[in-house]
Amino acid sequence: MPSVYIKTYGCQMNERDSEAVAAQLVAKGYSLARSEAAADVILLNTCSVRDLAEQKALRKMENVAAETRRKRPGVVLGFLGCMAQSRGRELIDRLPDVDLVIGTQKFHRVAEHLDDLLAGRRDQVVDVAAEEGSEATIRGHLLDGNARKSVTAFVSIMQGCNQYCTFCIVPYTRGEERSRSIPDIIAEGAELVARGVKEITLLGQIVTSYGKRELPVQNGKSAFVQLLEAVHGIEGLERIRFTSPHPKGYGDDLVDAYARLPKLCESAHLPVQSGSDRVLKLMHRGYTRRRYLEIIEKLRRARPGIGISTDLIVGFPGETEADFEETLSLVREVEFDQAYLFKYSPRRDTPAAGMAGQLPQPVKEERNQRLLELINEVAQRRYQNLVGRRTQILVEGPSKKNPARMSGRTRCNKIVVFEGSERHRGRLVEVEITRAGSFTLYGDPEILNPEPITDSRP
Numbered sequence: 001m002p003s004v005y006i007k008t009y010g011c012q013m014n015e016r017d018s019e020a021v022a023a024q025l026v027a028k029g030y031s032l033a034r035s036e037a038a039a040d041v042i043l044l045n046t047c048s049v050r051d052l053a054e055q056k057a058l059r060k061m062e063n064v065a066a067e068t069r070r071k072r073p074g075v076v077l078g079f080l081g082c083m084a085q086s087r088g089r090e091l092i093d094r095l096p097d098v099d100l101v102i103g104t105q106k107f108h109r110v111a112e113h114l115d116d117l118l119a120g121r122r123d124q125v126v127d128v129a130a131e132e133g134s135e136a137t138i139r140g141h142l143l144d145g146n147a148r149k150s151v152t153a154f155v156s157i158m159q160g161c162n163q164y165c166t167f168c169i170v171p172y173t174r175g176e177e178r179s180r181s182i183p184d185i186i187a188e189g190a191e192l193v194a195r196g197v198k199e200i201t202l203l204g205q206i207v208t209s210y211g212k213r214e215l216p217v218q219n220g221k222s223a224f225v226q227l228l229e230a231v232h233g234i235e236g237l238e239r240i241r242f243t244s245p246h247p248k249g250y251g252d253d254l255v256d257a258y259a260r261l262p263k264l265c266e267s268a269h270l271p272v273q274s275g276s277d278r279v280l281k282l283m284h285r286g287y288t289r290r291r292y293l294e295i296i297e298k299l300r301r302a303r304p305g306i307g308i309s310t311d312l313i314v315g316f317p318g319e320t321e322a323d324f325e326e327t328l329s330l331v332r333e334v335e336f337d338q339a340y341l342f343k344y345s346p347r348r349d350t351p352a353a354g355m356a357g358q359l360p361q362p363v364k365e366e367r368n369q370r371l372l373e374l375i376n377e378v379a380q381r382r383y384q385n386l387v388g389r390r391t392q393i394l395v396e397g398p399s400k401k402n403p404a405r406m407s408g409r410t411r412c413n414k415i416v417v418f419e420g421s422e423r424h425r426g427r428l429v430e431v432e433i434t435r436a437g438s439f440t441l442y443g444d445p446e447i448l449n450p451e452p453i454t455d456s457r458p
């Protein structure tokens, strides 16, 4: 059977989609190639959130096509995902060497299209139509990747977004919100736990909107909170996380879930994007600075020590120096543990791309630099404050930077590196934090408790 190489650009949703495509192909007998040089099929799973990501994928495909067509003309080349969805056939018009273009609702059809192409039944395939029920098809997992068991897994609970933030291309590439059913998600979660998974992250473009149309509010609990409760009931599961939520989805029922559900980790990624109400309105975010701060306060009251991260955009059209100062002051006020910073990049067909007041690149660069320095300074302080404390980690495997050491994650989502061994993988252990680096903590091996601790609270 042929071998396939998949390169993924962009977010965790794309990583998850690529994993599901790989699992689908492995189940059909394909092998996974470690590099494109040896692969019979080369697929690029693309991202459209920033122009840079699209340009990178286009350049990569140009280079791959130039290289492989000369030496191995039979290799199948394909684009998957967001850019494939938004550009469709245009990609083949631009790069005629491309054989396959698969949109965001068609990942589950990759194997059948590849069969047709490899058997010579078709020359090229473009499949970007909407498909009812496709949100329930991102299911397959590759838990034994790298010949080692995974202890954490992502479960896709929904697709699409109806928020239409003015800067974002996602509603156009991923479509309207569509949610899987709770029993379907629980069945996948239980299967993962039976295969050794200890921590599940529920995944979607806007997870807090899960099931809004399909499931009525019950006893004051939104569909998303009902789902969290159901996942919490999976026997053997130790930890639950979710990403990405929207601040407007943090009602009191969700805040209360943090206080009630011990498996729900005290960690929240709350994308704020800007500290200025004027800019938030232009962005169509649906909350104010005050409301955002209220949510943070309630979360910190429900779970003291909760890890809070965010996304921020600098240089949105019309952002004044005063607006930007409000973002700086919000970062000082909240004291985020981690923040992901993006320079505004106009995306075609989005309202913000046509707004007046587009800012010059040097202004974006300068604001980006100032905000980055502040984020790092705040985070360093927060990480430093953890030195000397004992905390629970779930050991995930060897550290990416130094495979001779093991690495785990605290409940508030911070990486801890320590001198452990394979026997610790998948275990909940308690460590004392001895040192803080840049977005990494270090634990002392001498006080490492190799026995699983029963109380899953920190």
Ligand code: SF4
Binding pocket: 161, 162, 163, 164, 165, 168, 169, 170, 171, 205, 206, 246
């Ligand atoms: S909530 Fe806004 S930023 Fe997030 S995916 Fe939806 S439109 Fe994009």
